[in-house]
Amino acid sequence: MRESLIPVVPMSHTAHIRNHRKPRRNASTLAMRAGVAGGVLSTLAVAGAAGSANAAEPVTQTLELPTLTADLATQLAQSADATQQAAANYELQAERDAAAAKAAKQAKADLADAKKKAEAKKKAEAARKAAAEQAASRSSTRTVLSSSAGSSGSSSSTVSAPASGSVATVIAFLKAQVGDAYVMGGTGPNAWDCSGLVQAAFRQVGVDLPRVSQDQSTSGTPVSLSNIQVGDILYWGSAGSAYHVGVYIGNGQYLDAANPSKGVVIQNLSGYPATGAVRVL
Numbered sequence: 001m002r003e004s005l006i007p008v009v010p011m012s013h014t015a016h017i018r019n020h021r022k023p024r025r026n027a028s029t030l031a032m033r034a035g036v037a038g039g040v041l042s043t044l045a046v047a048g049a050a051g052s053a054n055a056a057e058p059v060t061q062t063l064e065l066p067t068l069t070a071d072l073a074t075q076l077a078q079s080a081d082a083t084q085q086a087a088a089n090y091e092l093q094a095e096r097d098a099a100a101a102k103a104a105k106q107a108k109a110d111l112a113d114a115k116k117k118a119e120a121k122k123k124a125e126a127a128r129k130a131a132a133e134q135a136a137s138r139s140s141t142r143t144v145l146s147s148s149a150g151s152s153g154s155s156s157s158t159v160s161a162p163a164s165g166s167v168a169t170v171i172a173f174l175k176a177q178v179g180d181a182y183v184m185g186g187t188g189p190n191a192w193d194c195s196g197l198v199q200a201a202f203r204q205v206g207v208d209l210p211r212v213s214q215d216q217s218t219s220g221t222p223v224s225l226s227n228i229q230v231g232d233i234l235y236w237g238s239a240g241s242a243y244h245v246g247v248y249i250g251n252g253q254y255l256d257a258a259n260p261s262k263g264v265v266i267q268n269l270s271g272y273p274a275t276g277a278v279r280v281l
Helices: 027-056 070-139 164-176 194-202
Strands: 142-144 158-161 221-223 233-236 246-249 253-257 263-268 276-278
Touching: 070 164, 164 194, 164 246, 164 253, 194 246, 194 253
Parallel strands: none
Antiparallel strands: 142 158, 221 276, 233 246, 233 276, 246 253, 253 263
16 A cells, blocks of 8 residues: 655744744735725725815805795884885975074064164154254244355355254264264265265255265355364365365364274364365354
8 A cells, every 4th residue: 555645845944933924814814904995095085075075165054034924014014104204204394494494584684674774764863853843943044155265266156054053953963873884975874975974964954065075175164173163064185176074063073974994983173183164054
């Protein structure tokens, strides 16, 4: 009988040491491990891609508003109507306030005009009253006064005038105008220039004087300044070419429409001495 021969395989000199032996791995074990690793890597790749996509796109949230009910809609409509009505009321009130302010302004202007007219009427009434009192106490017989130019040889003129008692009427009229404005060419009743005021004053007693100061300075009888009397006409400049006139009212004072800054005033003759004087009453 033939004996079977068992081949002898030489072993490493370290084969008898347990730890130095390489473990044997079969094909199924290797395949399983490869599959698990691939699955893990695939899972990580998918998770990474999803994370990148989520990071790139912002998260949005949609809120659903509640549906308006019929009661809420009605309340909103009523609120809108109330707001519109309030706006209309405010506009109406503003129009009423504007109308009231305009009416108040017009009333103020009308009052000022009425006061102005009343003052003018008061002045005229005072002048008429003074004239009536003077006429009752003195004769109103008129005389004719001659005027001469004096030594300079100026031409003469005549002025029809009442008796000297009418001087008080002239002075009363002049004093009633104190405070009025000075306006070049003014002849009253509330604004005057110098000759316009003198002419109006003497017209109260029937004396018709020329309009301008040049002619008024040669009307009536020339008198020296040392002999002037109440009611005499004073002039500044030479006779026949005077540039200003006023009326002497006594006590070293005269009354005139001075200039735009002073208006009608009473002044001291010593502060602004006249050049000459004429007497028509």
